[in-house]
Amino acid sequence: MVLFDGVTVRYGAGPEVLRGISFTLAPGSFHFLVGASGAGKSSLLKLMYLAMRPAAGRVELFGRDVSVLKRSDYPAMRRRVGVVFQDFRLIEHLSATDNVALPLRIAGVRETDIKRHVPELLAWVGLKDHLDALPATLSGGQQQRVAIARAVISRPSLLLADEPTGNVDDGIGVRLMYLFEELNKMGTTVVVATHNEGLVGRFTHRQLRIVGSTVTLTDPTATDPAATDPQAPAAQDSTQPQADGNYGKA
């Protein structure tokens, strides 16, 4: 599904944000991407939703090397990726319904189907009474739920969520995580970037932990200490124990 091979990220001539990262995400897996603010979580996600290219290394998405993709190939790839942006990126002059409907309309889904599915999903995320509300009239948490609904409405193969629970209370945060788990059970590969260790601790999903520009693997369910040790060799080490079969050199 996703393969990073020796990936380095740098903005301009600045220092390396991420260095020599290697890992794979198997189809249908669920991962937390954990790290302190500014550790590079968003940068790593950007590589996955094709908003930037690595300074070095290779990124594969759905079996295709993104460095050789033509610009015209991006839309089809992006339609398979749902993204919850940290800053929501809702379109201000569109209602909650129209914001959520955006990926469907872009994909050419019929209006009758859009009118059936979008209100249903918005009701599920607790926004039944805000279908026509503009983002500016919604609270941060409500906007975040609209953003999540937009990311999942087209049932993407890969869901990337950047701090999706950052603006909601714990109850709604956990409920949103259940939504992601439901999608995961239906086959969607999920990556949730968060610095909320409390939330991460409530679930047993694998963790990609960014420490000092490199990524290490943590699997709460593994018995092998090497697989769960944050100080263990970076995930790019192909000899690293394959705790769940999803990590290491591709």
Next chain:
Amino acid sequence: MAKRKRSLLRMRTDLPLDRDSTARFLPWIIGFMVYLAMIAATVALLVERATDRWQRDLSSQLTVELPAMIGEDASARAERIDAAVRQISGTDGVISTRLLDEAEVARLLAPWLGDAATELGVPLPDLIAVSLQPGVAADIGDLRLRIQEASPGAVVDDHAAFNSRAMGFLRTVEVMAVTLLILVLTATAGVVAFVARAGLSIHRQIVDILHLVGARDAYVARQFQAQAFRFGFVGALIGSVLGAATLLAAAFWSVRGEAAIGVAFRAFEPWMIWPLALIPISAVLIAVVTVRIAVQGALRRMAY
């Protein structure tokens, strides 16, 4: 969710392009351009028509001047004129000849000799108006030689010099009108492209969002095209109404025979409405195609 129709004029749009201050005056600018283009095209058509007519009229006429002979009696003069007319009539392409009477000659010479030209006792030349068959090139050189044998000093004026200068002037006016038309349409395309690029710049964040959720460049460009169509349509309507009003006023003046524009407008023919009607349609098409090219070009230059 607001109900929206998916017509060209009211296509659903994700970009709030109509709110842009740069776009607000676009319908009026396009309207003004369409109006100017219609006037320029009308001038070009009228001049083209008038030039054709004039050229046809002048190229089908000759004037033969037989200078007066000092001491010549009336019978010899009449014989000389008859000989000249015979030479003219025997020329291929000549339809008719007409000897101008003394009063007509005096009227033609009035600008130089005054109204009393016949009373001055100055010997006046004889003038023969010759009508030629349109499309048949008479051998003027040969005619000139034969007439000069019949009437020494005779001058054959085929109006070539005047015709050439007048046609040159009219063609210049026509070229200027067509150039103005092209400039106006080019300026329209430029303004529309500028507004589209400004809109793309203003709404860059939304365009990025659209791309990130899988929109193709064509999807984004269509939104700009829809705006160009709407604004172009309204502008074309404004320009057409103003243009039609001007043409009607010119037609009114031409009926009343007042003002130069009225006189010029007499060359207007009903078929000219069709090329003029193409101008607003072309303006809308130019707006839409220009926006498509400008926006897709700018989108291609975006990194992602």
